[in-house]
Amino acid sequence: MSRRLRLLFTALAMAALLWLLFAAAERALALTQRFLTLPPWLQWTLGGLLLIFAAMGLSVMWWLLRPRRRRRPMPVPDRGSLEQRIGQLREHGADTGALAAELGELDRRRLSARVYVALFGEISTGKSSLIRALAPHAQLASDVRGGTTREVGHYDGVLHDGRNLVLADVPGSRESGGEARETLAREEALRAHAVIYLCAGDLTRGQADELRWLADFGKPLLLVLNKADQWNAVERDQLLGQLRRQSRGIASAVLAISAGGSERYQRLLADGSTESVERQRKPAIEPLLQALARLTAPGAEGLENLREHAVLAGLHQRTGTLEAQTRAEEAQRIVRKYARRAIVGALAAVAPGSDLVIQGVLATGLVRALAELYGVKVSDVQIEDFVLQARLTLRTGSSIVLAVAGNALKAFPGLGTLGGGVLHAFAYALIFDSMGRALAASLAERHTLDQDDAGARLKELLADAGSGRLRQLASLTMEAVRERDGME
Structure with a gap:
């Protein structure tokens, strides 16, 4: 114009x-x-x-x-407080070897000053083929089945500018029965300075969840579409556009490559027969090499803060899980201890109503011990109110308790013929076991003494006639009876 x-x-x-x-x-x-x-x-x-x-x-x-908010990495405690929590778990007998080893690996990689890049993604997306293209001298196992990689492997790679990096080939996710290997993959992804997330098409819901999980830890990330040679230019551009929309604010770059690898096809011979032929496809990974060079340009020292943040965030979650497991195991020991005391109290009652006094004291002690275990501050008034509410629940459901106890004792030869005293003691065992389990579950979830929630859980447990739980309580009752008879 x-x-x-x-x-x-x-x-x-x-x-x-x-x-x-x-x-x-x-x-x-x-x-x-x-x-x-x-x-x-x-x-x-x-x-x-x-x-x-x-x-x-x-x-x-x-x-x-409005401007889109960037995803912020999850907050994590400082290393000192994390080490203190791990030490407390160790003192309580928990197995903290894996957590301590993770801290050691964090320090080892920092001192090595090498850039680690993890290849992450679902099975059969071509991670091993890409490792072979990035590190041609690496020896990798490969077969036609999905999920070839069973453990984390490290291989030395070199970028175009001559910088070295360590490539981590991790097990693929979403493999049936591969939860343990998926855990290995996630832990290695957190240890790496950067992540290449490999896909072979449009993202599934599970893959999108994995991307968001990585973004929550602040991982520098490349989203790479592999096997791009199976689409024409228009289809490839449309697919890349969709991937960019799905990973907006998460991936530093979205690109398409072909990692190569082997392919099998049937070749027609001159005599009319066919033979199966395997050939190697030539890799085309230049866009990935350029993007990887830009992503890792700050070097190990420049990327170390983000890597340490991700590792400590992962350790924070793993430590929290171990703390919850340790508390749950300790809560079980506390509940069993008070259930046994309730059995002994019922068997030792010498005057009408004296067992009620004993059980009231035990109930108060049980509530106080569980609240202290879960770090919930409770007053004497709260404890009294909860015990009173539990008594009202037991009064209205006494027929259910006795019916469950009676049926349970009939299932164990010898116990059902020992008289009403044993039935009375077993009923108290069931009551204290149900009360302790209900209160422990409520405290762990609500972090406060929620009487309504604990009361509802108590009603459910009192009516639960699970054979495994009742068998344990029957064995506990039998032990108390034998001890009493031995003392007599």
């Missing part, structure tokens, strides 16, 4: 814009004059409605145009 035509079109556009502005101004003035002639009450009504619609419009515009 010539310069004169461009000037002409510009002048026409400016004239049309001015005409529209003048028309809008004239229309606004006419509406204003009509508005001023309306009764005051109608002016206020219409004015309020206009303000409401204007506010709604501005809100919609802000929602559409």
Whole structure:
């Protein structure tokens, strides 16, 4: 288009814009004059409605145009507090070897000053083939089955600019029965300075969840579409566009490659027969090499803070899981101890009603011990209220408790013929076991003494006639009876 035509079109556009502005101004003035002639009450009504619609419009515009928030890595405690928690777990007899080894590996990789890059993704997306393309001298096992990689392997690779890096080939995710290997893959991804997430098509829901999980830990990430040679240019561009939308704010770059690898096909021979032939496809990974060079340009020292943050965040979660398991095991020991004391108290009661006094003291001790275990501060009034509520629950459900206890004792030869004292003692064992389990579960989940929640759990457990649990309580009752008979 010539310069004169461009000037002409510009002048026409400016004239049309001015005409529209003048028309809008004239229309606004006419509406204003009509508005001023309306009764005051109608002016206020219409004015309020206009303000409401204007506010709604501005809100919609802000929602559409607002800047997207970057995903922030999850907060983690400092290393000192984490080591203190691990030490406390060790003192309580928990197996903290894996946690301590993780801290040691964190230090070892920092001192090595080498850049680690993990290849992450579902099975059969070509991770091993990509390792072979990035590190041609690596010796890798490969077969036609999915999930070839069974453990983490490290291989030395070199970028175009001569920088060395360590490539971590991790087991593929979403493999049936491969939960342990998937855990290995996730832990190695957190240890790496950067992650290459490999896919072979549009992201599934599981893959999208894995990407968000990596983003939550602040991992520098490349989303790589492998086997790109199986689509034409239009299909490949559409697929890349979809992947960019799915990974917006997560991946540093989205690109397509072909990692090569082997392929099998049937070749027709001159005599009319066929033979199976395997050939190697030539890799085309230049876009990945360029993106990887940009991503790792800060080097190990520049990427170390993000890597350490991710490792400590993962350790924070693993330590929390171990803490919960350790508390749950200790809670079981506390509940069993008080259930046994309740059995002994019921068997030793010498006067009518004396067992109620004993059990009331034990119930208070049980609540206090479990609250202390879970770090929940409770007052004497709260404990009394909970014990009172539990008594009311037991009073209304006494028939259920006795029925469950009676049926359980009949299932164990010798116990059912020992008389009402044993039935009474077993019922108390069931009561304290149910109360302790209900309270422990409520404290672990709510982090406070929620009487309603614990009471609801107590009702469910009292009516639970699970054979395994009742067998344990029957054995506990039998031990107490034998000890009593031995003392006599």
